[in-house]
Amino acid sequence: MNQLPGPAAPLLIVDDDPTFSRVLARALASRGFEVLTADNAIEARALARRHQPRYCVLDLKLGDENGLKLIPDLQALVPEIRVLLLTGYASIATAVEAIKRGAHDYLAKPVDADAVVRALLDDDGGAGDDELIDAPDAPLPLRRLEWEHIQRVLTECDGNISETARRLGMHRRTLQRKLGKHPVRERPDEG
Numbered sequence: 804m805n806q807l808p809g810p811a812a813p814l815l816i817v818d819d820d821p822t823f824s825r826v827l828a829r830a831l832a833s834r835g836f837e838v839l840t841a842d843n844a845i846e847a848r849a850l851a852r853r854h855q856p857r858y859c860v861l862d863l864k865l866g867d868e869n870g871l872k873l874i875p876d877l878q879a880l881v882p883e884i885r886v887l888l889l890t891g892y893a894s895i896a897t898a899v900e901a902i903k904r905g906a907h908d909y910l911a912k913p914v915d916a917d918a919v920v921r922a923l924l925d926d927d928g929g930a931g932d933d934e935l936i937d938a939p940d941a942p943l944p945l946r947r948l949e950w951e952h953i954q955r956v957l958t959e960c961d962g963n964i965s966e967t968a969r970r971l972g973m974h975r976r977t978l979q980r981k982l983g984k985h986p987v988r989e990r991p992d993e994g
Contacts, residue, residue: 812835812836812837812857812858813836813837813839813854813855813856813857813858814831814836814837814838814839814856814857814858814859814860814923815838815839815840815841815847815850815851815854815856815858815859815860815877816828816831816838816839816840816841816859816860817840817841817842817843817844817847817859817860817861817862817865817870817873818840818842818860818861818862818865818889819842819843819862819864819865819866820862821842823912824840824842825840827860827916827919828840830915830916831860831916831919831920834916834920836858839854839856842865843865843866843868844865844868844872844873844876847859847861847873847877848873848876848877848880851877851880851881851884852880855880855881856881856884857881857883857884857885858884858885858886858887858923859877859884859885859886859887860887860889860919860923861873861874861877861886861887861888861889861906862888862889862890863888863889863890863891863897863901864890864891869961869962870888870890871888871897871900871901871904871958871962872961874886874888874901874904874905874906875904875905878905885907885923886905886906886907887906887907887908887909887910887919887922887923888901888906888908888909888910889909889910889911889912889914889919890909890911890912891911891912894951894954894955895951895954895955896951896952896954896955896957896958897909897954897958900958907922907923907925908922908923908925910922949981952971953967953971953978953981953982956970956971957982964978964979964982
């Protein structure tokens with residue numbers, strides 16, 4: 804088991820969902836962190852500059868902003884910061900991009916505080932490129948492959964829906980409908 808942080812280790816939560824932030828902040832404070840919260844990139848940069856947090860839990864979607872773009876900014880302000888990216892719409896492309904931009908780890912929501920602590924305190928330096936993705940034994944379903952492709956193109960377009968739709972050759976509303984759905988499970992539940 805990983806060691807808990809030292810006394811009041813500073814941690815920044817950046818998420819635009821106030822309920823999620825409040826619950827996670829309370830849970831992480833009870834585990835020894837000094838928790839700061841921000842609901843947008845501007846506030847996150849200001850808190851990082853002022854408090855120099857050792858850890859950051861960052862949501863991928865911050866209203867109209869993209870959390871991926873904030874990772875290099877936070878690392879420029881606090882070079883030793885360990886960033887954990889969270890998202891409700893997990894995809895392989897986003898996970899790879901998060902690690903490339905400097906995130907220490909990447910977790911899909913919903914996530915519990917213990918998983919967050921494990922990811923933040925993991926001392927192996929994050930997932931390496933070879934460890935990031937476990938290839939499934941069976942091929943992915945077509946709808947899951949489509950989801951992964953959309954996420955990759957969306958990441959390449961820095962979250963711009965119109966440009967992504969143009970590159971994919973689909974109507975913007977069709978793309979928004981597809982993005983509004985959760986990703987397809989890789990394996991159907993048995994039972």
